[in-house]
Amino acid sequence: MHSTATPTHCPYCALQCGMNLAEGGPHGVEVVERPGFPVNRGALCGKGRTAPAVLSSRVRLTEPLVRSPATGRLTPAPWEEALDLVGDALSRARAEHGADACGVFGGGGLTNEKAYALGKFARVALGTSQIDYNGRFCMSSAAAAGQRAFGLDRGLPFPLADIPRTGCVILVGSNLAETMPPALRYLTELRENGGTLIVVDPRRTRTAEQADLHLAPRPGTDLALALGLLHLVVADGRTDERYIEERTSGWEEARAAAMAHWPEHVERITGVSVPELREAAGMFCDADAAMVLTARGPEQQAKGTDTVGAWINLCLATGRAGRPLSGYGCLTGQGNGQGGREHGQKADQLPGYRKLTDPAARAHVAAVWGVDPGSLPGPGRSAYELLDALGGDVRTLLLMGSNPVVSAPRAGHVEERLRSLDFLAVADVVLSETARLADVVLPVTQWAEETGTVTNLEGRVLLRRRAVSAPPGVRSDLDVLHGLAARLGHGKGFPTDPEEVFEELRRASAGGPADYSGISYGRLREDDGAGLFWPCPAEGAGAGGAVEDGGRREGAGAGGAVGDGGRREGAAEGAPRGTPRLFLDRFATEDGRARFVPVVHRAAAEEPDAEYPVLLTTGRVLAQYQSGAQTRRVDELNSAAPGPFVELHPRLAARLGVGEDDPVAVVSRRGRAVAPARVTSAIRADTVFMPFHWPGEGRANTLTHPALDPVSRMPEFKVCAVRLEPVEEVRPVERS
Structure with missing residues (x-):
């Protein structure tokens, strides 16, 4: 080194x-x-x-940009002028239309400090309820299902290192080989250790090729599949009755709901054969320990919360939760998708994963902020609903670290809503497609140019350290919020030093479900920066009277969540690391029991018909990331993945008369996208796949459906009805 x-x-x-x-x-x-x-x-x-x-300054923003009234173009401007314009626009909207005329939209890539400061800025400096973030599009359904079943949401309630040591993993709707390649080794090691891997995906992805069993259900039917497996477990007498009796509640209702999904019925819904269903149930139950891991496939549906809940029910019925080397976990996608939703940039949450509607939570956080609890606004709109309201009662928007022009469902409509705003300000690293629409663009620091904490998919809080200086003319998001807050009459309370912000975050989170009060920058610098797992209360204190004694948390911590309390993996590893494993003693519910939630399969918001006979599902490719705003600026990555494509089965291609690389139009009720065909037998014949990283005519999210899950408010990205049309030449995309 x-x-x-x-x-x-x-x-x-x-x-x-x-x-x-x-x-x-x-x-x-x-x-x-x-x-x-x-x-x-x-x-x-x-x-x-x-x-x-x-x-590189060649690809990123290095000075503020302001839209010229004379030319309509973005032109360089001094920082103070740019901040004055944003501050004036926010003040004017608030004065003329009320605080909720000001919207704030954050991102799952912001550090914990930025997410915390952004939520505080919205609720204290602006007084608006209209704040949410793009993490709503990531794992909100899994979070909601985890809250319902366990009383707590942490993506993985155990470290990744436990995966190779379990006996069977069901991986639902995840292509780790392309989305998280370094994590694939855990599945490889699982099989090397004698464990088995079941992959559920309508495509035979690079990850599915590693599986002992690949189930390829019709998109939008993961809920029926999980219920069908639970039906077989019950029918074959393979439930863990002692575990159900001692550690759960609500089983009778959940069992009755599952028994309505007999194997032949599930085969007709999903396309997965009865022998495959029986094989999967047997593999899962035969293992001494087992896990279910979900990702965006089952979660990005208008029934995503119930779908994840059905997989959790399978784990509970077989005694595979809150036990060593067993459990349910969600593979969070965005860089700080976990921490980003814990500290206040979600529409319904306060720091520490506290509920905005809880009077005690409001009082605690208000005391840290030095404001009256009554001054804090209530819950606002979820991400898509907020974007849909732009230009209506939300007149001005401050957006940080997100690119909804590419990433939001029904993206053509969202682009129109952004254009209809009275004023749009964007703080970003690059001139994204959304930033190009802004009235003011503020260039901000990025990962290597700033210090801050992030929380990975295991709930491991990490310190990212500044390694290089930002170019002249670039400021941090914390500087931006400090400057805007001062212009809104809040000269104090918005520090620019990330460690100072984190110290306040610790106090605000203390006693909450996501308790960071025992974490400090000093502790995070120790042990090669391996991080600390939340909940990690301060010594001698904690939620619900929990205390930390030599790393062992006794009693009910974080709303009752107790795990191994920070016991380290090996006696010689040094100081405690918080709580690597949750729920080993009790769940985070009031009675300590996990809750079964009865769920039943229901159709997608939009099923195929004569006019739109094919299903579209979307996802990622190895060389690009999310909306591509950053990765599309890297030559090596663009060489590997230069643009969008439409993956379709040879039988479907033959019916259309489409060959490899021929342009094909994909049309939904929301718009039209055009991209080259990629013909492969690795996808179902009734389904097409498009990656969502690109703007323009190949923008997959022009097509996707904005139907929302009633609990999580997750849009239905993963399934909608389309038709395909061969095209002789590429035409501009139609927007609706």
């Missing part, structure tokens, strides 16, 4: 792979292996390895 290397973390997915940054390379800094970090053990995908390319 270079003697001057700075330990930090990849800016992309929720693995938050450890890396070192050292001087050198074409961009002034280069990635160096960091084998001591336990999550990736030195391994990186191409995105992480090439991340320094986005630090």
Whole structure:
């Protein structure tokens, strides 16, 4: 390792792979292996390895931009002028139309400090309820299902290192080989250790190719599949009755709901054969320990909460939750998708994962902020509902770290809503498609240029350290919020130093479900920066009277969630690490029991018909990330994945008369997208797939359906009805 290397973390997915940054390379800094970090053990995908390319001034913003009234173009402007314009627009909207005329939209890539400060800014400086973030589009359904069943949401309630040591994993709607490549080793090691892997995906992905059993259900039918497996478990007498009696509630109702989904019925719904269903149920139950891991496939549906709930019910019925090497977990997608939703940028939450409607939570956080609890607004709109309201009663929007022009469902409509605003301000690293629509664009620091904490998919809180200086003219998001708050009459309470913000976050989170009060920058710098797992209350205190004694939390912590309380994996590993494993003693519900929730299958919001006879599902490719705003600026990644495509089965291609690389139009009730065909037998014949990383005529989210899950408010990204049309030449996309 270079003697001057700075330990930090990849800016992309929720693995938050450890890396070192050292001087050198074409961009002034280069990635160096960091084998001591336990999550990736030195391994990186191409995105992480090439991340320094986005630090280049050639591809990123280096000065504020203001839209000229004379030309309508974005032109460079001084920082104070740009901040004055934003502050004036927010003040004017609030004065003329009320506080809720000001909207705030955040991102799952913001550090914990930024997410916390953004939520505080919205509720204190603006007084608006209209704040949400793009993490609503990530794992909100899994979060809602986890809250219902366990009383607590943490993506993985156990470390990734437990996966190779279990007996069977059902991986639902995740293509780790392309979305989180360094994590694939855990599944490889699982099989090397004699465990089995079941992958549920309508496509035979690179991950599915590693499986002992691949189930390819029709998109939108994961709920029926899970219920069918639970039916078989009950019918075959393989439930864990003692566990159900001692550690759960609500089983009778959930069992009755599952028994309505007999195997032949489920086969007709899903397309998965009865023998395959029986094989999957047997593999899961035969293992001494087992896990279900879900990702966006089952979650990004208008019934995503119930779908995840059905998989949780399967775990509970077989005694596979809150036990060593067993459980349900969600593979969070965005870099700080976990921490980003814990500290206040969600429409219904306060820091520490507290509920905005809870009077005690409001009083605690208000005391930390030095405001009257009554001054805090109530819950606002969820992400899509907020975007849909733009230009109506929401007149002005401050957007940080998100690109909804590409990433939102029904994206053409969302683009129109953004254009209809009285004023749009965007703080970002690059001039994204959304930033191009703004009245003011503020250039902000990125991962390697700032210090801050993030929380990965395991609930592991990590310190990302500043390794390089930002270009002149670039400020941090904390500086932006400080400057705007001052212009709104709040000269104090919005510090720019991330450690000072984190110290306040610790106090605000103390006693909440996501208790960070025992975490400090000093502790995070220890032990090669391996991180601390929340809940991690301060010594001698905690939620519900929980105390931390030598790392062992006794009693009911974090609303009753008790795990191994920070017992380390090995006696010689040093100081406690918070709570790596949740629920080993009790669940985070009032009575300590996990709750079965009865669910039944229902159709997608939009099923195929004569006019739109094919199903569309969307996802990611290896070389690009999310809306592509950053990765599309890296030459090496663009060479590997230069543009969108439509993946379709040979039989469907033959009916259309479409060959490999021929342009094909995909048309839904919301718009039309055009991209080259990729013909493969790795997808169902009734389904097409498009990656969602690109704007323009190949924008997949032009087509997707905005139907929302009634609990999580997650849009139905993963299934909608389309028709395909061969085209002789590419035409501009139609927007609706």
